[in-house]
Amino acid sequence: MVALAWASDLARACPSCASPLEENRQAFVDTTIFLTVVPLMMMGGFIWWLRRKIREIDEAPEIAVPETLLRDAKRFLKGR
Amino acid sequence: MPDDALGRPYGVPARREPVLPNGVLGMLIFVATEIMFFSGLISAFVIGKSNAIGGWPPPGQPRLPVEETALNTAALLASGVALYFANRAFKKDAPSTKRLLLISIALGGFFVAFQGAEWVALIGEGLTLTSGQLGGFFYLIVGTHALHVVVGFIILLYTYRKLSHDDLDRFTFWPAQIFWYFVVGVWPILYWQVYL
Numbered sequence: 567m568v569a570l571a572w573a574s575d576l577a578r579a580c581p582s583c584a585s586p587l588e589e590n591r592q593a594f595v596d597t598t599i600f601l602t603v604v605p606l607m608m609m610g611g612f613i614w615w616l617r618r619k620i621r622e623i624d625e626a627p628e629i630a631v632p633e634t635l636l637r638d639a640k641r642f643l644k645g646r
Numbered sequence: 647m648p649d650d651a652l653g654r655p656y657g658v659p660a661r662r663e664p665v666l667p668n669g670v671l672g673m674l675i676f677v678a679t680e681i682m683f684f685s686g687l688i689s690a691f692v693i694g695k696s697n698a699i700g701g702w703p704p705p706g707q708p709r710l711p712v713e714e715t716a717l718n719t720a721a722l723l724a725s726g727v728a729l730y731f732a733n734r735a736f737k738k739d740a741p742s743t744k745r746l747l748l749i750s751i752a753l754g755g756f757f758v759a760f761q762g763a764e765w766v767a768l769i770g771e772g773l774t775l776t777s778g779q780l781g782g783f784f785y786l787i788v789g790t791h792a793l794h795v796v797v798g799f800i801i802l803l804y805t806y807r808k809l810s811h812d813d814l815d816r817f818t819f820w821p822a823q824i825f826w827y828f829v830v831g832v833w834p835i836l837y838w839q840v841y842l
Binding site (some may be wrong): 569585589590592593594596597599601604605607608612614616619 | 667678681682685686689692693695696697722
């Protein structure tokens, strides 16, 4: 898909692709990459954050217990 | 009865809350679409700018007030910072939250008023929506952002009203903050692209 962005001038897919101005053609490629990457980054970032948050919740104890008790329990489990 | 680190009383089964409140999730989805909308506008502007013959800004067009808008940019960023500290003080120190929220609203209002004055001056200099590519892009991009600032300003006024009535909860305050952070965060990018 990304490789096709460089072949767009062959297809005359947009007015910028056939532009004689190098800066204009470059701007077309740059904005194509930008508009492709932004939504992927947003979705990827959200999924990463959501996974982290769910893991955090899963690891939290079901009922509230004193920290000292949790430490003792961990020590006990380690010793087994 | 003592509480654990999360503030829950010992021995009471923890109630599972949703990972994200509905209002926050809804606002995040909305802001994501807004980011794509502004990305589209910026992309069109970048391509239009690169296509301009005779350089950018086009000859014969008024220059945009770069320095004055830098000051306005600082005001909008300060508004975002004030809102951040208002959130930190939320539930702990109500008078501080109220004062910081008011500062944030005032700075947002200053931004809109300043931009309005800037527009009046630019129209007076001959920069209109139909005067050329610069005018067309300028009023479209900056105008769209200004519209968002006005909406954010109204939302912040609403949250302030709720706070004054001691009726503001985090499920209302957080989405309002997300929207305002978006409005504040997108502006430096627009300033960099359109003005500089």
